[in-house]
Amino acid sequence: RLDERTREIVKATVPVLAEHGEAITTHFYKRMLTERPELKNYFNMTHQKDGKQPRALANAVYAAASHIDDLSAIAPAAETIAEKHVSLNIRPEHYPIIGEYLLKAIKEVLGDAVDEEVIDAWELAYGEIADLFISIEDGKYKASAWTGYRLFTIHKKVKESEEITSFYLKPEDGGSLPSYRPGQYIGIKADIPDYPHTQRRQYSLSDAPGKDYLRISVKREGGTEEIPAGLVSTWLHDQVQEGDVVPISAPAGDFYLNESTSRPVVLLSGGVGLTPLMSMYKKTRDERDVYFIHAARNGGVHGLKEEMDGEQTYVVYETPSEEDKTLAAYDKAGYVDLDWLRNVVPKEADFYFCGPEGFMRAMNGALHEWGIPDEQVNYEFFGPKGTL
Ligand code: FAD
Known part of the structure; x- marks a missing residue:
């Protein structure tokens, strides 16, 4: 000492x-x-x-x-x-x-x-x-279920929206899969052709545990004229194909469903931030009173849409497309705000949120303004830990 x-x-x-x-x-x-x-x-x-x-x-x-x-x-x-x-x-x-x-x-x-x-x-x-x-x-x-990296085969690659693609991963060694807590993530080690360094990224598991695969759902970070495209997401989308093998680290992370309470669960997601919440949703929807609210720019970029099929699911599109309007594919246009939130979800609940930083800040602010105690508010950053 x-x-x-x-x-x-x-x-x-x-x-x-x-x-x-x-x-x-x-x-x-x-x-x-x-x-x-x-x-x-x-x-x-x-x-x-x-x-x-x-x-x-x-x-x-x-x-x-x-x-x-x-x-x-x-x-x-x-x-x-x-x-x-x-x-x-x-x-x-x-x-x-x-x-x-x-x-x-x-x-x-x-x-x-x-x-x-x-x-x-x-x-x-x-x-x-x-x-x-x-x-x-x-x-x-x-x-940990395994130490370091274990090789997984891309069993299936499925396009979920204009920007999000899912990868179904099965262990190459044919061995069994560990359980994990819904909300946790795996790490991927990417050796990208023509890029000089190994890159490592985390991806939340987007399906419930107990399957014979691990699923991740990855947003393509396309970049702009000024900003280069994301390294690993672009590689996964464009180069990694079914049958390829990638090194994966064991499920980890401290953002997961608290299963020691029976309070209702409110899941709030923005964009690809829906992945850990989808896992929680699928695991717990039949066991607890679950509300799932998802915000996306429009229906075109809304991934895993058909898996949000329960009654207490709400879709909020920032700028719905004509097609979204025709299909009445959303519950609210604009943003998730406190006035709306307090009408659709109970206050006595455990809240979990994940999404872009602006969305997270708005959710954090709304929940505090509503008076939700800190211990009922949980969130995950999809990047280095920031401040809300
Ligand atoms: P990077 O190369 O890391 O770039 C990141 C962003 O910066 C991109 O948007 C890129 O366009 C931009 N950029 C590039 N160069 C510059 C520059 N010079 N200046 C400014 N900006 C620049 N992602 C998912 O899609 N799904 C998930 O389920 C998911 N779960 C996650 C869970 C956790 C716990 C964490 C920490 C992250 C998670 N992520 C998830 C994010 C993921 O790990 C990657 O960060 C993401 O895929 C981007 O990685 P990349 O290599 O493609 O982009």
Whole structure:
């Protein structure tokens, strides 16, 4: 355990580091990935460009450091991060490398503003935080259905909408499949022809457990004139075919249906954020009072439509097409808002939501305004953990 002086120094300097948080972590990634290019096979290289990854790392490190007296205060956040690490096959030997470059970056960005004693204190604090993650992750690896990657064959590839395609995965070894909690995801290791680094991404399981396949449903991230198309989703859509084999990590994630309550369940999804909620819906629709509300731009991009076939399902299209209007394919045009929500779902419920950040922020705001207690509000980010 760290001595008191070390802890005092770390806590006192958290604000200094936090102020320069992103500058430090941006510098950290740049230098580390230049000097240790093999690590590019572990990091999402697109998130290096858009700044999300440095931001997420900075927030995690400063949150941990500010609770250095009692790291149990960061347990929920540590849980989410550790689940992601396990799905990415992050190992104890990776931690010292991160530590080394993080300390170098602190020194280089802050220069004279920090002395040796401060750097030494941060080195010790980093070691303590790293040990916490290593031990949480060790427990998870031991409990995991398999460790690292297992090869799966693309048994079936099914187009679900203009943008979403499902992949049905069966283990190449012919062995059995683990159960998982509806809401969890798998990791995929993508070696894309002509792309120099291995890329890893998570995809939520979009069907109920208990089948002889795992299903993921992937949105094509098409990009624009200014923004390049998404690497892995484009590869999956355009290049990966039925019969191909892909390495998959075991189901993981702490966003799943709480089966210890019998409260009604309200599922709120935006766009491809419907995948984990679809799994929850299919698992629990016959057991509990479930409401499923899905928001999409229009019917053309609404995937897995025919699987939302229960009575308490509601479709909200931002800008319904003429065809949507003719088919009366939706319950509301525009957005999901609190006035509407409180008329269609009960307040005494467990709420789960997932979707684009704007949608998530709106749902979070609406549920808070309605007075839903925090412990009944659950959500998943389809990217580095952000803030709502
Ligand atoms: P990336 O290459 O990672 O790019 C991401 C986005 O950034 C794209 O929209 C791309 O166009 C844009 N971009 C590229 N270059 C730049 C640049 N220079 N500047 C700015 N923007 C740029 N996705 C699903 O489709 N279905 C799921 O069920 C699903 N479940 C998930 C579950 C979890 C827990 C998480 C964390 C993510 C999930 N995702 C899911 C998202 C998925 O993991 C990928 O992030 C997604 O497929 C995009 O990956 P990509 O490699 O195609 O795009």
